[in-house]
Amino acid sequence: MNAPTMRNASHQPELFFGRFCLRPVERLLLDEGEPLALGSRAFDLLLTLVDRSGQVVGRDELLKSVWPTTVVEETSLRFHISALRKVLGDGRNGARYITNVAGRGYSFVAPIRHSTEPLQTVKPDPVKGSKCTARETRYVFAPRPLPSRLTPVVGRDDSVATISSLLSQRRLVTIVGSGGVGKTTVALEVAKRLVESYADGVHLVDLSDFSDQADVHRALADAIGVEANAGSCAGTSIHDLWSGICMTLHSRRLLLVIDNCEHLIDAVARLTESVLRVAPGVSILATSREALDAESEWVHRLPPLSISGTDAPASPAAALMFSGIQLFVSRADAHSNEIVLTQDTLREVVELCRLLDGNPLALELAAIRVSSLGVKGLVARADDFAELLSRGRRTAHRRHSSLMESLEWSYGLLAETEQIVFRRLSVLRGDFDLRCAFEIVRFGFEENLDSPPLDESSVVDALMKLVTKSLIVRDASVASASYRLQNTTRGFARHKLVECGESRTAxxxxxxxxxxxxxxxxxxxxxxxxxxxxxxxxxxxSAAIEWASSADGNTALAIDLSDALECLNARRPVERRPIPQPTKVAPEEADYLRPWPATVGAG
Incomplete structure (x- = not known):
């Protein structure tokens, strides 16, 4: 049955879609007021499809409607559909009017306004005092094509398949992961795979250049083409934008890819819930460094690329079976005239990829430096990774132009207590538990009245938030709570520790x-x-002994650490000794040279 709003569309005096005006009685199609040359068969096809707007009209039905007394081949139908699309500019600049539904027929997908319906106008914003011109405005659905990728995607087939499957069952999926791990890459690859599954396509909402919570509505409106035509208000209120978004999306079947959500997380969470309620045919794929915590959200945590285990692969061919090594080698080959992966360099290449945690952005940035430092030189400067990998593609967005910028972005979104915990935990080299985190973080803060309170609950809460924001990794393979910082993240946090003057205390x-x-x-x-x-x-x-042996450390403590390690290796008990008085100590350290409680965070 025809949709009620579209019955007898061929008898309407005027119908509007996009920049076109259709006058069925006069058999005219106007493009911004100018009549278009359109053959009679193509015009009849347009009338039939518009009359059934939003529905799939079968090929047989179209043939009977346009050629009621003549038997024609289906190729004629395809020819006239193609001619009609060409006249409408279908597919140019993201415009979509007629879609081919494989195996079923064709559907007219652009929103239509009847001449008897009021125009959707943009009201003046009383706060800004903007003024509208006399001409009314209407909203236009004008989607934009997805950006094309210039290099192949490496090692993400499983994630793309999993997320694609999830979107067939869930309407809101969020890809969560650390900066540079490839969330946008995977999201766009999923979008590319699913574009034919949505009658109204896939639309990218990139939030990277927006900074205000109110901008989220504007970004979505811009992405789907909800904008006032010429002569509208200079400023459009959020209420009017939301009205346009609702009007545009409520009857459509499409996928929204909302990219880079972390800095506008609250607004995005509210918007996604609202869109899903008013538009039952819309699904959303979001990317963020933390989950939206929105209703019905399904989170997919994107892992780093794969790196070999503790032992190096037996051959270069075996090493290239790991996606992290494959990505590094392919990018390094593109920037260097030498063969990067050989039997002689195998161990160093694998070690470098491990030190970079399989992070795609870090691997790509390191590959750029191979030509100047070599693989061995990069491994030797592992402690300076954050600073070392500070140059990337000139054309990349600021947050993806370097590892330093990417981490700086995440750090800037942290609360003060989270920044303190993040910086201080950078001195740890291996796994740690809650008790360890509290012991390290609280040292030197009890007497500092200018610092926020750092009791056990505040430290644990900050640690949990750092995990959710993908800055600290929780080892899910063990029953107890065990955490660690990735090498690349630790290097940046150490940089911040020194910058804040807290290095020696930590x-x-x-x-x-x-x-x-x-x-x-x-x-x-x-x-x-x-x-x-x-x-x-x-x-x-080892790190503690190295620091204690330095000019800034404490010789007596270095000796005790070395003796204790020797006792453990020799299977002798470590004897408890008085904590040595340091030769140089900051004032806030003096009261901490005493036993600490052992009941904190059983972990």
Whole structure:
């Protein structure tokens, strides 16, 4: 049955869609007031499709409607549909009027306004005092094509397939992951795969250049072509934009890809819920560094690219089976005249990819530096990664132009307590639990009245938020709560620690923590720690000894740390010794050279 609003459309005096005016009785199609030359068969096809707007009209029905007394081949139908699309400019600049529904027929998909219906006008904003011209405005559905990718996508087939499947069952899916992990790349690849599944296409809403919560509505309106025609108000209120969005989306079947949501997360969460309620045919794929926490949201956490295990692959061919190594090698080859992956360089390439945590942005930026530093040079400067990988593509958005910019963006969105916890935990090299986090973070803050309170609950809350914002990783493979910073993230956090003048305090806290951890391992292991326990201790103990042995450290503490490690390796109990008085100590450290409570965060 025909849709009620479209019955007898051929008898309407005027119908408007896009920039066109259709006058069925006069058999005229006007383009901004100018009549178009349109053959009689193409015009009859247009009338039939407009009369059934929003519905799929079968090929047989179209043939009977346009050629009621003549038997014609289906090729004639295709020819006249093609001619009609050409006249309408269908497909140019994102405009869509007639779609081909495979195996079923054709459908007219542009919104239509009857001459008997009021125009959707833009009201003046009383706050801004903007003035409208006399001409009324209407909203136009003018979608834009998705951006094309210039390089192949590496290692994301499984994620693309999973998310594509999810969108067939869920209307709101959010891709969550750290900066540079490839959320936008995967989202656009999913959109490319699903574009034929949505009658009204896929539309990208890029929020990267918007900074105000109110801008979210404007970004969506712009992406789907909801805009006032010439002669409208200089400023459009959110209420009017939302009215236009509702009018445009409520009867459509499309996918919205909302990219870069983290800095406008509250507004995006509210908007997605509202859109899903008023537009039952719309699905949303969002990307963010944290979940929207919106109703009906399904979160897909995007992992880093795959890197080999602890042992290096046996050959370059075996190494290239891992997507992280494959991406690095392909980008390095593009920037260097030398062959990057050989049997001689295999171990260094794998180590570098591990140090970069399989992060696609970090791998691409490192590949740019291979020609000047070489793979060995990059590995040797692992502690300076954040600064080292500070140059990327000139044309990339600021947040993706370098690893430093990407992390700076995330850091700027953190609350003050979250920034403090993030900076101070950068001294840790291995996994840590809640008790460790509290011991490191609280050191030196109890006497600082200018700092926010750092009790156990505030530290734990900040840590949890850093996990949700993809800045700290929780190891889900173990039953207890175990956390770590990725190497690239840790390098940036260390940079911020030095910048804020907290480096020595945090390093001293870390050295004391390393001593206590060795004591606890010795006691808990009945004087016989396992190799696995010693291996987990090694990165933090080595870093603590290195700092304590430096000019800024404490020689006595360095000796005690070395002795304790020797005892563990020799399977001798670590004897508890008085915590050494440092030769140089900041005033706030003085009261902390005493035993700390062991009941914090059982983890």
């Amino acid at each position: 390093q001293y806290a870390h050295a004391l923590y390393a001593m206590r951890r060795m004591e606890r391992v010795s006691a808990a292991s009945a004087k016989d720690p396992t190799q696995a326990e010693l291996k987990r201790l090694q990165p933090d103990v």
